[in-house]
Structure formats: structure tokens, C-alpha cells
Amino acid sequence: MVIIKKSSKDILEISKRIEESFMEVSFKPGRTVFIKPNLSGRQPITEGENTTTYFLDALILVLNKMNCEKIIIGHSSLLGTKDRSYPFEKIINDSGFSKYYKNKKIDLLNLDKAKKGKAEIGKFIFETPAKLKEVDSYINLAKLKTHMETTISFSMKNQMGLLSETNRVNMHRNNLEELIAKLGSIVTPTINIVEGIVGMEGNGPHHGVDKEVDLFFVGKNMVEVDSVISYLIDLNPNEVTHLAEAQALGVGKIPNIDGLKKYDKFKFEFNKAVKFKKIGNKIFVWPTTSCSRCITALNEAGKEFRRPNKIFKLFISGFFGKEKHIIIGKGLPLKMPDNSKIICIGSCSGDLARKKSADCLKKCPPTVSEVKEYLTKQL
Ligand code: SF4
Structure with a gap:
């Protein structure tokens, strides 16, 4: 089931909508929660590119209300070059997340240094955070963005940020979409939130244009959530390679298009031909x-x-x-x-x-x- 919530940027309003959606999908976070936001922007960072502090503040409010005792926000560094690097501390500061250091309930976890578990699929060894196995729930907090290589960057693509730098580079060198699907088959979020209060359309995830959509989406299955949003931006989810691959691997089921017709599509510039x-x-x-x-x-x-x-x-x-x-x-x-x-x-x-x-x-x-x-x- 995918819950679609309309919201302004007001923290209290967002938190109410998140709370309602958690009730609708019967999500209970438990005492310890791991959140994987999407911090992919390099300065100047836009709201459409990165998880915003106002959305995360609202989510934290809800988790507190639901008696959560520890919130771990995990992220790795961004890929850079020898003369331009984006280590964890830089992206935490640039995104405004450093304020969470003051909150004793919250741990900002540098995934580059955190203990890893390994899972081998075919010839590829995924290195995923060991922490995911220690928490009561894992919230996959993605943005609503188009992507020049993978068509969309929603919940399935967001999981790539859990992996080691070597993994991420090798995924690009090999079959990226097939590997995103395989990652989905070994790491299953407890809940997915794809936030598009401000999303990114056009040549995302970095060269697109911010777009106020005023919506966010919540659901337990990544394939289902990403398929519904794909349909809403006028894209056939069956034609998104990593969704089709994930379905073949049993990660989830792409809903029947006729069943999606009950939803109102929204205008989101998406041009399949524009990959340059x-x-x-x-x-x-x-x-x-x-x-x-x-x-x-x-x-x-x-x-x-x-x-x-x-x-x-x-x-x-x-x-x-x-x-x-x-x-x-x-x-x-x-x-x-x-x-x-x-x-x-x-x-x-x-x-x-x-x-x-x-x-x-x-x-x-x-x-x-x-x-x-x-x-x-x-x-
Ligand atoms: S893996 Fe390919 S795309 Fe990435 S840095 Fe090396 S040459 Fe460039």
C-alpha cells in the first residue's frame, strides 16, 4: 500500500501527515531507528537535491512521539576526486545536518568508518552497514528526482548511499540498474519515504530543476512505491530497468497500470530522450x-x-x-x-x-x- 500525502513545508504539518501515513501502513518504529537520507548535493545544494532539515525535523518529531529512544542517521561520503573531495563531515555541514550533533538521542553515523556486513550476489560483493541488523527499523528516506542514468532516483536508488565507495564506483562501471535491483534483494527497508515536497525534474539528480510537488509517499515495498510515483510522473514503471529487474528478483511487484489509474498524475518534466x-x-x-x-x-x-x-x-x-x-x-x-x-x-x-x-x-x-x-x- 502506498500512501500519498500532500503537505506544505511547515514542520508541524509535515509531522502530522507523516504520523497519519505511519498509522495507515501500520508502521511502528521500535526503540532504535536507522535513517538513510539522500545527501547527494554538492555546493550550491538545492532543496530538490538533498533531504531537507525541515522534513527530517518533522520525522524526528514523529519518532519521538512514538517513543523512539535512539535515531541513527547514516550516510557515507560522496564520490569526488583527488583535488575535490566530499567527506562525511563536509556533507553533514553543507546540508545543515550538523545541528543534530547537539541532540543526544541522535547519532550521525559515518558509514565509511562504520562496521560492514558482506553479501555476495553473483560476482558482486555488497558491503552494507552492519548497523542495519542492530536496529528495530530502517527508514529509507529518499527524494523524488529524475536521474539521467537510471531514469528515476526514488527509494531503490537511494539505497546505493549505504554502500562503500568501492561498491558505488563498481556499480557504475558494471550494470548499474541490475545491481540496484540486486541491492534491493539483500537490503529491505522497514519503511520507505520518498519526499517530493520539493523534488527535482529534468536532468536529475544534479543538473535538473527544483520543482515544488508538495507531496511525499510512504510505503513498505520499494518496487511498489517507486512504481506508483513513476506512473504519477507519466512514466511506465515496467520500462524502468531497475524496477523490472527488481520485480524479476522478487523484491516486489509492479502494480497493474489499470489499478494505478485511480491516482491523479502531476506535471513533472520528464524527457526520456534528454540524457545530455x-x-x-x-x-x-x-x-x-x-x-x-x-x-x-x-x-x-x-x-x-x-x-x-x-x-x-x-x-x-x-x-x-x-x-x-x-x-x-x-x-x-x-x-x-x-x-x-x-x-x-x-x-x-x-x-x-x-x-x-x-x-x-x-x-x-x-x-x-x-x-x-x-x-x-x-x-
Ligand atoms: S569509474 Fe569511470 S566514470 Fe568513475 S571515475 Fe573512473 S573513469 Fe570516471
């Missing part, structure tokens, strides 16, 4: 299967081109001459016009570069300065 970021009308950036480390290096290097001495070069490159396609990740099966210039960044795009006789900055991960220097030559 466009700069001017000649430069296209394709993150394809890239992990956040190459994305970070490229994003940060790109900021350099906003400087007055570089902006003219970017303008000329973006509006004149050949199309340029900047590729991070494997880049397959992208089809570029024959006369375009292909610029590959990161070792993952090495094969594509070889096939297309293109240049490649073969580093894993490249640093921001290396990408900056490389792009200055290539654009």
Missing part, C-alpha cells in the same frame, strides 16, 4: 554510465570556463564549428554525427575513444585540474 546537457547549440555533455567522480571533475572544471578569460572561448566553441560531444562513462551505445568531435574523459570511455579514433583523458578518476587543462585544449 547542452551548452550553446554545439556542445553536448553525456554522463552515460559515469560515476560521480568523473561528473564532479567535469562539473568543477566547467566552472573555470565561466571566468572572463575563458567565456569567449566557450561561446565560440558552443555556437560555431563542429558539434562537440563530451563523454564520461562508457558512452555506449551513443550515436554521434560522423563529422562531430568526440571528447572522452575518464578511463571508462577509453574503448569508445579507441573505436571512434577520438582523444581520451584516460584517468580514473581524473582530477579537476587535469580535466580543466584537457578541455582547454579540446574545445
